[in-house]
Amino acid sequence: MRRPLIAPSLLAADFTRLGEEITALEALGVDWLHCDIMDGVFVPNLSFGLPVLEAIRQVTTLPLDVHLMIIHPERYLEAFAQAGADVLTFHWEATPHADRLVQEIHRLGKKAGIALNPATPVEVLQDILPEVDLVCVMSVNPGFGGQRFIPYVAAKVQRLAELRARCRAHALIEVDGGITSETAAWVPQADVLVAGQGLVRAADRAQALQALRLPPSTPA
Numbered sequence: 001m002r003r004p005l006i007a008p009s010l011l012a013a014d015f016t017r018l019g020e021e022i023t024a025l026e027a028l029g030v031d032w033l034h035c036d037i038m039d040g041v042f043v044p045n046l047s048f049g050l051p052v053l054e055a056i057r058q059v060t061t062l063p064l065d066v067h068l069m070i071i072h073p074e075r076y077l078e079a080f081a082q083a084g085a086d087v088l089t090f091h092w093e094a095t096p097h098a099d100r101l102v103q104e105i106h107r108l109g110k111k112a113g114i115a116l117n118p119a120t121p122v123e124v125l126q127d128i129l130p131e132v133d134l135v136c137v138m139s140v141n142p143g144f145g146g147q148r149f150i151p152y153v154a155a156k157v158q159r160l161a162e163l164r165a166r167c168r169a170h171a172l173i174e175v176d177g178g179i180t181s182e183t184a185a186w187v188p189q190a191d192v193l194v195a196g197q198g199l200v201r202a203a204d205r206a207q208a209l210q211a212l213r214l215p216p217s218t219p220a
């Protein structure tokens with residue numbers, strides 16, 4: 001039975017009680033914690049950076065899935081690795097040197113992810129796919145939580161799963177943005193679902209988590 005990993009986006013947490021929020025999410029049984037790093041240049045918003053990631057690392061043993069929405073990601077890979085990232089994902093659109101960055105992340109002993117903006121076709125990854133551990137398919141334009149899932153991204157996720165099978169690659173397919181129990185069913189090929197508004201801000205987080213994990217064909 002399909003059971004995607006669930007990675008709540010901490011961007012949707014109550015920052016005045018971040019430690020308690022993380023403890024509560026961990027107790028709920030989430031799989032990873034998704035940490036959105038925004039620089040106000042690559043995306044039109046700022047979030048948090050290294051000191052906050054270090055603090056998060058101190059209060060959890062869950063894998064930290066670090067989504068770098070920053071220009072010049074090569075400048076910060078080592079610092080984010082040291083701060084406690086387990087998965088380091090940079091944007092395809094933020095560098096002409098994706099291969100070099102993947103190699104560098106592996107040299108740092110971390111899992112390497114590449115994120116694609118909604119308008120970037122998955123086919124750009126056809127050669128490098130066997131080298132990466134994760135592909136983060138953005139289902140909203142990066143920069144803000146709480147946006148609506150862009151419907152055409154569902155077809156991209158399907159094409160990525162086909163490409164992965166053709167290249168006999170093993171990269172995890174992560175879908176990030178606007179994920180709810182409804183939109184999760186549009187991307188049954190996802191191995192990792194990121195959810196901010198749809199999980200962290202849900203009135204009943206336990207119920208939201210269960211709904212995200214249900215296979216799309218299973219009646220609720």
Ligand code: DX5
Pocket residue numbers: 009011012034036067140141142143144145146147176177178179194195196197198
């Ligand atoms: C968007 C971020 C997402 C976002 C997800 O720039 O990369 O991870 O926090 O939040 P929701 O689930 O609310 O769209």
Ligand code: ZN
Pocket residue numbers: 009034035036067176194
């Ligand atoms: Zn993200």
